[in-house]
Amino acid sequence: MSLHTPYHHGDLRAALLTRAEATLREAGVDGLSLRQLARDTGVSHAAPSRHFRDKQALLDALAITGLERLGACFERAVIDGPITARLHTLATAYLRFAVDNPELLPLMFARRHNPSSVDIQEAADRAFAGPIALIAQGQAAGEIVTGDPKRLGLTALAALQGLATFVGSGYTADYDSEELLDDLVRHLTLGLLPRPAPS
Numbered sequence: 438m439s440l441h442t443p444y445h446h447g448d449l450r451a452a453l454l455t456r457a458e459a460t461l462r463e464a465g466v467d468g469l470s471l472r473q474l475a476r477d478t479g480v481s482h483a484a485p486s487r488h489f490r491d492k493q494a495l496l497d498a499l500a501i502t503g504l505e506r507l508g509a510c511f512e513r514a515v516i517d518g519p520i521t522a523r524l525h526t527l528a529t530a531y532l533r534f535a536v537d538n539p540e541l542l543p544l545m546f547a548r549r550h551n552p553s554s555v556d557i558q559e560a561a562d563r564a565f566a567g568p569i570a571l572i573a574q575g576q577a578a579g580e581i582v583t584g585d586p587k588r589l590g591l592t593a594l595a596a597l598q599g600l601a602t603f604v605g606s607g608y609t610a611d612y613d614s615e616e617l618l619d620d621l622v623r624h625l626t627l628g629l630l631p632r633p634a635p636s
Contacts, residue, residue, distance in 0.1 A: 450488045452478055454502055457495055461540045471495065496544050501560045503541035508564035510534050515567065520575040525622045527568050528597055532618050535601030542598070565590060572629075581629045593625050 456477050460469050471485040471492060478484075489495040514530035516523055535542060545561070548554060569590050575581030581589070600621055603609045609617055 449478075449480065449484065453485055453488060453495075454498060457499060458502070458541070461499065465540070466496070469495070497554075497557060499541060500544035500547065500557050503538060503545045504557070504560040504564040506538070507531070507534050507545070508560075508567075511564065511567045520571065520578065520580045521622075521626050523571055524575075524626060525619075527571065528593070528622050528625070529618060531594070531597050532601050532604070532614070535598060536605045536614075539601075539605050542601075565594075575629070579631060582631050589629065593629075596621060596625060 453474055457469060457474055460474070460477070469492065471489065472482050474485050474495075475482045485495070489498060510530045510533070511527055514526045516526050545557075547557075565587075569586045572581055572586040572589050576583060576586065600609075600617060604614045604617070
């Protein structure tokens with residue numbers, strides 16, 4: 438839906454989210470408002486409020502949409518094979534998602550004290566269930582260091598997010614992003630290998 442294409446019929450909520458995501462990409466959070474969203478989709482100024490009580494509710498819905506999309510990316514990336522190869526495919530899926538959706542990431546990982554943050558946390562739990570389960574499988578097979586799988590996954594995610602930020606900003610333009618990802622996954626995998634407990 439273009440900026441000037443009015444909404445005619447169908448799922449208004451989905452149309453509003455699609456236009457809101459485009460606006461977020463073009464103008465950032467400050468450029469997003471329910472009133473402007475109504476104008477862009479050609480509906481009455483009150484129509485968006487039937488689906489989103491305020492701008493924060495719209496942002497929360499965008500966060501959940503992003504998490505659902507990320508979870509689908511992880512599901513499509515599932516392969517058979519050694520744990521290291523499977524971790525690599527999931528890391529690649531995340532890097533590509535993060536580079537392609539930089540405007541959604543701050544919303545997806547924001548934590549706020551409001552009722553909708555529970556919905557966002559539940560969406561995040563669903564999105565990352567696969568990668569966390571893979572870490573747990575690796576631990577059961579003795580291929581990954583012991584510890585809380587979610588905490589280990591968070592550490593890996595932080596490293597991947599840092600790389601995604603660098604790639605998306607052009608900071609790593611002198612390097613091939615796939616090679617950087619290979620380096621990162623190799624270092625992460627080495628760090629996840631079982632090792633003797635400190636004496």
